[in-house]
Amino acid sequence: LRVAVATASLRVAVPAASVGLAVAAAAVRLAVAAAAVGLAVATAAIRVAIAAAAVRLAVASASVRLTVAAASLRLAVAAAAVCLAVAAAAIRVAIAAASVRVAVAAAAVRVAVAAASVRVAVAAASVRVAVAAAAVRLAVAAAAFRVAVTAASLRIAVAAASVRLAVAAAALRVALPAASVRVAVAAASHAAAAIRLAVAAASHAAAAIRLAVAAAALAAATCPSAGGAAASLRLAVAAVTLAAAALAAALFTPPRGRCRGGSTLGFDVVSAFSLADLSAKAAFISLTTATATVTLTPTHKLPAGPAKALKQASEVAVGETVWIASPAAGTLGPVLGIASVEAEGLHSPLTKHGGWPVVDGVATSYNSAAVVARNKYLVPLVEA
Incomplete structure (x- = not known):
């Protein structure tokens, strides 16, 4: 009985031991799993720490590189500023040198001009x-x-x-x-x-x-x-x-009785300086009185009125009086009509002793009174 009881106890104890072993094995496995989990967590923590250290190292390296780049940039800017200052100084020196050369050239030109002026003045004085x-x-x-x-x-x-x-x-x-x-x-x-x-x-x-x-x-x-x-x-x-x-x-005083620009009818000599162009065509003004008609260019002169004022033919109006040679010498006759005509032949008789030429019965004048008065002395001298 005791053996049976022991055997039965043994039979009961063996499964219990098996259960304990199983439990122990499970516990061991749990412990191993927990250890594996802890190891994995530790490994992950280590990896995280390593990554954080690497990140910090990279950040530090980047900061160093940025600092170096900023320093290099500052050095480059300073060098560029120095180069610009040197270039500006060189430009100012070049401008100053050019200004000096221009001033020297201007002074040389002024000296040359003054010398030329002196030479011209000396030459002009010599000529004078x-x-x-x-x-x-x-x-x-x-x-x-x-x-x-x-x-x-x-x-x-x-x-x-x-x-x-x-x-x-x-x-x-x-x-x-x-x-x-x-x-x-x-x-x-x-x-x-x-x-x-x-x-x-x-x-x-x-x-x-x-x-x-x-x-x-x-x-x-x-x-x-x-x-x-x-x-x-x-x-x-x-x-x-x-x-x-x-x-x-x-x-060269002309003989008495010749026409001297007054109202006396006489004779004068036509100078070789008179003008004559038979073929020329021109516009004329025709002045008609009761006894005579004279055709003149618009600028040809004739004495008009009692004062014998010399007028251009274009300035004479209807009703004004001109000096005519008939019916009596030195007679005033009114202008009755004025007409414009075109004809051939231009003549301007220049008298040697200042007489007024009578053209178609009307007294005329080749120029102004001052010129006629001067020419009555000059023409005889020139033609003598």
Whole structure:
């Protein structure tokens, strides 16, 4: 029984032991699993720590690289600023050098211009001196020529007066009748008047020549001064002009009775300086009076009105009076009609002694009164 009980107990104990073993095995397995889980957790924690350390290391490396890059950038900016400053300084130096060169060139140009101006002034002064000297020589030669001409004219006038006086004396000596005596006395009076006129003309010419010689001497004395030479030259020219006018008045006075721009009808000489173009076509103005019709270019002049004011043909109006040669010399006739025509032939007669040409019965003038008055002295001198 005890063996049976023991066997039964053993049979009961063996399954219990098996259960315990199973439980122990399960516990061991649980412990192993827990240890494995703990190991896995520890491994994961280690990996996490390693990753965190790696991240921190990467962040630190990136920070270092950023710091290095910022420092490099600052160095590059500083270097660029230095380069810009150096370039600006170089540009300023170049500009200053260019300004200096420009100033030097401008100064050289001014010096050259001043030198050229001095040379031009010296050349001009030399030319003025030469012109003044030539003018002095011409004035002296002209004065000498006019003195010779005046002396010859005076000798001719004196000889003529002597002849007239001799004739008068002979007439008186032969005791002609009283009428003959009066004629001889009148001839002597005319001769004396001619002598006085010649002497007066000679005196005027001599005075003008003396003035010209004095002006020439003054020009010769002051020729180093351009202004003095010019003034002396003008004085000499004025004196020579006065001498020429006096000589012309003495030698070329037209005979009595010629038309002298007044209302007396007479004769004058048409100068070689007159204009004539037979084939030219032009527009004309036709002025009609009761006894005459004259055709003129619009700018041709004619005396109008009692005052004999010279007007252009285009300025004459209907009713104004012009000077006509018929029915009586020096008659005023009103303009009755004005017409515009076209015709051939342009003529401008220039009279030698200042007369007004009568064209188609109407008095005309080739130029203004001042020009006509001047030309009546100059034209005879030029054509002589």
